[in-house]
Amino acid sequence: AREHTPTVIVVGAGMSGMTAAKTLSDAGIKNILILEATNRIGGRIRKTNFAGVPVEVGASWVEGVNGEQVNPIWTLVNKICLRTFYSDFDQVANHTYKQMGGLYEESVAHEAYDAADERSAFSQNLSISLSCQGQEDISILSSQRLQNDVPTTPLDMAVDYYTYDFEFAEPPRVTSLLNTEPLPTFTDFGEDLYLVADPRGFESVVYYLAKQFLTTNDAGDITDPRLQLNKAVTEIQHSKNGVVVKTEDGSVYEAAYVMVSVSIGVLQTNLINFEPDLPAWKLLAIYQFNMAIYTKIFLKFPCRFWPTGNGTEFFVYVHERRGYYTVWQHLENEFPGANILLVTVTDEESRRIEQQPDSETLAEIMCVLRNMFGDDIPYATDILVPRWWSNRFFKGSFSNWPIGVDQCEFDQIRAPVGRVYFTGEHTSREYNGYVHGAYLAGIESANILIKCAKKKMCHYNIKPKGA
Numbered sequence: 011a012r013e014h015t016p017t018v019i020v021v022g023a024g025m026s027g028m029t030a031a032k033t034l035s036d037a038g039i040k041n042i043l044i045l046e047a048t049n050r051i052g053g054r055i056r057k058t059n060f061a062g063v064p065v066e067v068g069a070s071w072v073e074g075v076n077g078e079q080v081n082p083i084w085t086l087v088n089k090i091c092l093r094t095f096y097s098d099f100d101q102v103a104n105h106t107y108k109q110m111g112g113l114y115e116e117s118v119a120h121e122a123y124d125a126a127d128e129r130s131a132f133s134q135n136l137s138i139s140l141s142c143q144g145q146e147d148i149s150i151l152s153s154q155r156l157q158n159d160v161p162t163t164p165l166d167m168a169v170d171y172y173t174y175d176f177e178f179a180e181p182p183r184v185t186s187l188l189n190t191e192p193l194p195t196f197t198d199f200g201e202d203l204y205l206v207a208d209p210r211g212f213e214s215v216v217y218y219l220a221k222q223f224l225t226t227n228d229a230g231d232i233t234d235p236r237l238q239l240n241k242a243v244t245e246i247q248h249s250k251n252g253v254v255v256k257t258e259d260g261s262v263y264e265a266a267y268v269m270v271s272v273s274i275g276v277l278q279t280n281l282i283n284f285e286p287d288l289p290a291w292k293l294l295a296i297y298q299f300n301m302a303i304y305t306k307i308f309l310k311f312p313c314r315f316w317p318t319g320n321g322t323e324f325f326v327y328v329h330e331r332r333g334y335y336t337v338w339q340h341l342e343n344e345f346p347g348a349n350i351l352l353v354t355v356t357d358e359e360s361r362r363i364e365q366q367p368d369s370e371t372l373a374e375i376m377c378v379l380r381n382m383f384g385d386d387i388p389y390a391t392d393i394l395v396p397r398w399w400s401n402r403f404f405k406g407s408f409s410n411w412p413i414g415v416d417q418c419e420f421d422q423i424r425a426p427v428g429r430v431y432f433t434g435e436h437t438s439r440e441y442n443g444y445v446h447g448a449y450l451a452g453i454e455s456a457n458i459l460i461k462c463a464k465k466k467m468c469h470y471n472i473k474p475k476g477a
């Protein structure tokens with residue numbers, strides 16, 4: 011019957027889809043249906059149990075805190091009193107290990123980190139002057155070449171990796187200078203990062219938002235029929251009269267509008283078939299953007315062999331192969347006595363590691379750790395390797411702004427196509443890649459739809475390239 015037809019179908023129940031749904035509901039559009047492919051909400055914010063400890067395999071930091079504006083995620087995290095820990099990166103130069111073991115001499119290490127800071131400062135100034143002159147974008151690597159200061163030694167490459175790849179999950183060769191230096195997340199919200207480590211998980215911010223507009227039972231579980239889990243959308247038919255959405259299990263839903271919140275990695279595959287095809291300008295914009303891969307490998311040990319105390323949390327391993335198990339973190343502050351280490355890999359290393367058995371990865375890691383800490387250290391008893399890239403509902407970890415995509419093309423990624431609307435972290439112009447980007451994009455995209463649905467203002471201006 012017509013009255014059961016939702017006004018809006020939201021595809022995906024991560025931070026952006028859930029926020030978009032809540033924004034629609036707050037605006038009086040309560041006739042919605044959220045279709046989520048997996049068996050849970052939260053998407054790339056995901057807690058799991060590892061060796062008895064709740065670890066975050068997806069997002070874990072509130073990035074951008076203590077600045078002029080308040081990061082909206084920081085507000086949410088504090089509202090529900092999630093346990094957070096300030097991340098102190100200041101001492102990492104004192105904890106930088108050579109390939110074959112031993113720490114770098116302090117003066118040598120500090121020189122490398124200072125040089126990286128200088129390169130970064132130069133890049134920020136260059137970026138500002140290039141955009142003032144209306145110049146085309148260049149990569150961060152090109153900026154380093156302009157300074158005649160391209161990192162080439164293993165130490166300089168490791169520090170460069172720590173500076174850029176550890177944030178963007180792609181190398182400076184790929185990443186846009188104009189759109190990342192300086193980074194709005196840090197200039198707007200502040201330079202500090204706080205790590206969420208709470209038994210309820212970072213994902214409880216998504217649950218918190220969901221429960222404000224979806225009905226729950228006495229136990230607090232979401233029971234609202236407007237949220238449907240295990241519903242993988244495989245087809246979206248759209249016309250000027252409405253949309254028809256089909257899921258893998260054979261269900262068919264009709265609505266006036268659809269809001270697609272799946273990652274840009276998913277949009278780049280053919281998981282969802284649009285009927286008719288999305289227009290060329292839209293596809294080109296989607297295909298030009300990047301889905302990066304960031305892999306957090308957790309390791310459990312029978313005892314601790316790494317230093318603890320103030321400033322020891324982060325350490326760097328230098329290897330001639332750039333990005334080879336470079337950035338390390340101990341979780342003693344968050345989970346004292348749990349003896350858990352975290353090593354992060356990205357990009358090509360992530361792809362390689364996702365495809366090999368975990369036992370091989372662990373063997374590589376043990377060699378690295380023995381180089382750093384000596385042959386007597388115990389073998390890890392457990393390893394966790396998240397596989398975001400192989401997962402067809404994610405295809406990576408977060409978007410990264412590559413060179414050659416200008417603001418207008420970026421706008422096209424978010425632009426609606428008829429009755430099909432788009433949201434997700436990759437549609438946040440200032441904060442793509444982040445949880446707060448997903449949240450703010452959810453609000454913005456919902457507002458574009460609301461303007462059309464309620465005020466019949468459906469025209470969305472798309473500027474051509476170079477405008």
Ligand SMILES: Cc1cc2nc3c(=O)[nH]c(=O)nc-3n(C[C@H](O)[C@H](O)[C@H](O)COP(=O)(O)OP(=O)(O)OC[C@H]3O[C@@H](n4cnc5c(N)ncnc54)[C@H](O)[C@@H]3O)c2cc1C
Pocket residue numbers: 021022023024025026027045046047048051052053054055067068069070071072073241242243244271272273276281282304305306398402403404406407408433434435436443444445446447448
């Ligand atoms: C390893 C990792 C580390 C990160 N670290 C941080 C961090 O420290 N700080 C930070 O701010 N950000 C971090 N991020 C990024 C942050 O997690 C994301 O930007 C944000 O969570 C994305 O939210 P979203 O709603 O846009 O997308 P998603 O969370 O991907 O939500 C989209 C939803 O759509 C579903 N879906 C996909 N395909 C279909 C389909 N066909 N039908 C129905 N549903 C579908 C998915 O299952 C998913 O639930 C990290 C991400 C990863 C993976």
